[in-house]
Amino acid sequence: MADKIYVGLLGLGTIGTGVARIIADHQNKITQVVGQEVVIKTVLDRDIEKCQNFFGDTVNCTDNFDDILNDADISVVVELIGYVPAAKEYISKALSAGKHVVSANKDLVALHGKELMGLAKENKCDFLYEAAVAGGVPILRAITESFASDNIKKVMGIVNGTTNFMMTKMDKEGYSYDEALALAQKLGFAEKNPTSDVDGLDAARKMVILARLAFGTNDITLDDVTIAGIRDVSIEDIKLANRLGYKIKLIGTAEKIGDSVNVEVGPVFVPEAHPLASVNNEMNAVYVVGEALGETMFYGAGAGELPTATAVVSDVMNIAKNILLGITGKNFNDYEVETLIATPEQVINPEFMRLEVTDRAGQFLELAKIFAQAEVSFDKIIQDPLDNGKAIIVIVTHPMSKAQEIEILQAMEDNEDMKLKVHFKVLEG
Template identity: 90%
Template sequence: MANKIYVGLLGLGTIGTGVARIIGGHQNKINQVVGQEVIIKTVLDRDIDKCKAFFGESVHCTDNFDDILNDEEISIIVELIGYVPAAKDYISKALAAGKHVVSANKDLVALHGKELVTLAKANKCDFLYEAAVAGGVPILRAITESFASDNIQKVMGIVNGTTNFMMTKMDKEGYSYDEALTLAQELGFAEKNPTSDVDGLDAARKMVILARLAFGTNDVTLDDVAVAGIRNVSINDIKLANRLGYKIKLIGTAEKIDDSVNVEVGPVFVPESHPLASVNNEMNAVFVAGEALGETMFYGAGAGELPTATAVVSDVMNIAKNILLGTTGNIFNEYEIETRIAKPEQVINPVFMRLEVTDRAGQFLELAKIFATAEVSFDKIIQEPLANGKAIIVIVTHPMSKAQENEIIQAMEDNDDMKLKVHFKVLEH
């Protein structure tokens, strides 16, 4: 056995330089905890000059993955490439060659996690990806270890920092959606093309990973997630929410319902007294409800160079210890149950609805009929006149199933004088 643990780093972007900084800067503690020196030996990056400028002579910079794959001294590969096909190719080759892998790539894990875990197991390799979900929040380890003895019933989180930042600006400082997006882009929180964040796709990928680990339902895929983003959350809805005692947050939910799971992402009315309601700006938080453990929440930075890099390096150290103990390939959650996706009849929540109706006698009766037919009752109602002979009606329903909700939405669509502008889930507390 080598008397040092050598690491190969794929990709020297923001997180990659963070990983190098932490391994360099916290060397004393890392070596003591692991029991051996952990060293970055080779870095793969297209820009070899940038790599050399960063590391000087201490690290071998290359643009050829084979330099890492064929180096027998390198036992751990850290994948920070991003681009899924390349990352998958590199990781597959690394695992097949008996190298352990740490990745921060949520897209990759959501899409190909099951396959890569199988490959890792077959090769007695470790494959860890704590940084893929809520970088600075050690939620995957908490779920797999601290909740190991419990039956998890629900995992619910603010797992996208960009949208949480935007909605905090809208809520606290009255920004419009567009202003909030522009600011997020200026600050580097949001991409030029913000689809992945604002349409909820990024959150959906993380919820797939969380659902698999929390429930052992390894066959949950992105296709099983009902996804809505924040594009249609207006400042008016935020004000209405506040008036009713709620904050609107983009929430990812993964919940067990009988022997099925429901996974969804969308704007949710969160009661002000709920711990998730006060998670602001770009922070992330994941709320876990266990049968025995009760309600737990994990809060921290969702992204950023150093928090994400810290999660990556903690994974590297975990693997390094396993290498020294000769126990790699044993980290995986062996708990698995059959994946059944909940039906619309099973998913039950109160719902917030904002409608525009023609302001005339009988309109409210029509509305009441629609709800009565669907056997849904109201919890709260606000009606206010608009300038144009229309009225706005805001409803918070008592809990109803998605099937009932769909029935109501359909009935409203069939009524020319009634326009459902938005409908958001309301979290019971």
């Protein structure tokens, strides 16, 4: 066994430099906790000069992955390159060569996590990815260890910092969607092409990872997730939400319903007193309900160089300890159940709907008939007249199933005097 734990680092971007910084700055504590020094030996990056400028002579800089793969000293590979096909290739090769892997790559884990975990087991290797979901929130470890003795009923997360920042600006400072997006882009929270964030895809990937771990349903994929983003959320809806006692948040929900699981991402009306309602700006939080443990919430930075790098280094340390204890590749969470996806009849929530209707006698009766037909009742109603002979009707329903919702939406579509502008899920208080 080597006298130190040698790490190969793939990708020297923001998180990569953060990892190097933390290993250097906290060396004393890390060595004490692990029982041996943890050292970055080789860094893979296309820009070798940048790498050499950053590390000086202390690290080998290379653009050839084989320099890491074929180095018997290196026992842990940290993958931070992002691009999924390359990441998958490198990780597969590393695991096949008996090297343990830490990744912060949510796309990779959501898409190929099950396969890579299988490969890790086969090769008696560890494969950890705490940083892939809500970087600064140690939620994966909490779910697998602290909830080990409990049955998890529900996981709800604000797991995308960009959209949470935007919604906070809209709610607290009256920004429009476009203004909020422009500011997020200016501050570096959002990409030039913000699709992955604002359309809910990023959150959906994280919810797939959370759902697998929480419920042992390892066959869940992105295709099983109902995904909506925040493009339809207007200042008008945010004001209505506040008037009704809610905050609108982009929430990922993974829920056990009987033996089935429902996973969805979308804007949700969260009651003001709920812990998730006061998670603001770019912060993340994951709210977990256990059968025995009750409600818990884990709050922290969702992204950022150092928070994400801290999660990566904690995973590296975990593996380093396993190496020294001789138990790598042995301590897997083998909890697995059959993956059943909930039907539209099983998924039940109250719903917020905002409609524009022609302002004439009998119109509300039409609406009432549609809901009565679907056997759905109203919890709250607001009607405001508009200038153009139309009226706005806002409805919060009592809990109804997705199947009932589909029926109602269809009936509204068939009625030319009635236009459903938006509808969002409401979290029960």
